[in-house]
Amino acid sequence: MKIKAVSMTIWALVLSILVAASASAGHHEGDKGKDSKEAKAMDIVDTAASAGTFNTLLAAAKAAGLVDALKGDGPLTVFAPTDEAFAALPEGTVERLLLPENKDKLAEILLYHVVSGKVVAEQAVKLESAPTLAGQELSLMVKDGTLMIDNASVVAADVMASNGVIHVINAVLIPSADAPKTATKAAHGSSDAGCHCGSH
Secondary structure (H helix, E strand, O other): OHHHHHHHHHHHHHHHHHHHHHHHHHHHHHHHHHHHHHHHOOOHHHHHHHHOOOHHHHHHHHHOOOHHHHOOOOOEEEEEEOHHHHHOOOOOHHHHHOOHHHHHHHHHHHHOOEEEOOOOHHHHOOOOEEEEOOOOEEEEEEEOOEEEEOOEEEEEEEEEEOOEEEEEEOOOOOOOOOOOOOOOOOOEOOOOOOOOOOEO
16 A cells, blocks of 8 residues: 555656646747747848847938838838948948938938838849839849849848848949939839849
8 A cells, every 4th residue: 555655646746747847848839939929020120130230221220210111011122231331331431421411311322222012032033123212223133143233242132021021232222313213113124034142
């Protein structure tokens, strides 16, 4: 009888450990699901901030008063220059653009990197141009398997956000002073060339 009682006590202990372990695992799975949902819910600004390589772009967006627009419902497509791309500009350029008196010019440059709608890489490689929120069109082409936006290369494509998509580029796009402004909302294209764009 004594052996039987000890045996039952051991089984009860094992059972309680298993139940506790199962509850703990369920809790962690719930946290994982929550984290996944939170990641999916990140907008363009938060997604760029979490990457840690767009600090200059985000500082410029703040100085230009565009953060709220980039956090809006969208959808938007952003061709995002990295910190290295901004650093490659002539010395003093970024500092000058961040001055309050150059806010409008800065906003124009940043909006030249933004296209209305969600344009993923698979669609972008078929386009020849895309109208930006700055009122000028970007030139798109595939060169040696790489998607080019004006003179910049897409180094990472299809970084998804809750309100659009980010394509990382290796140069800052500067709108032409002579280019005509356009209110066109549709992108134009024809090329079916493939693109070996980097992916996030």
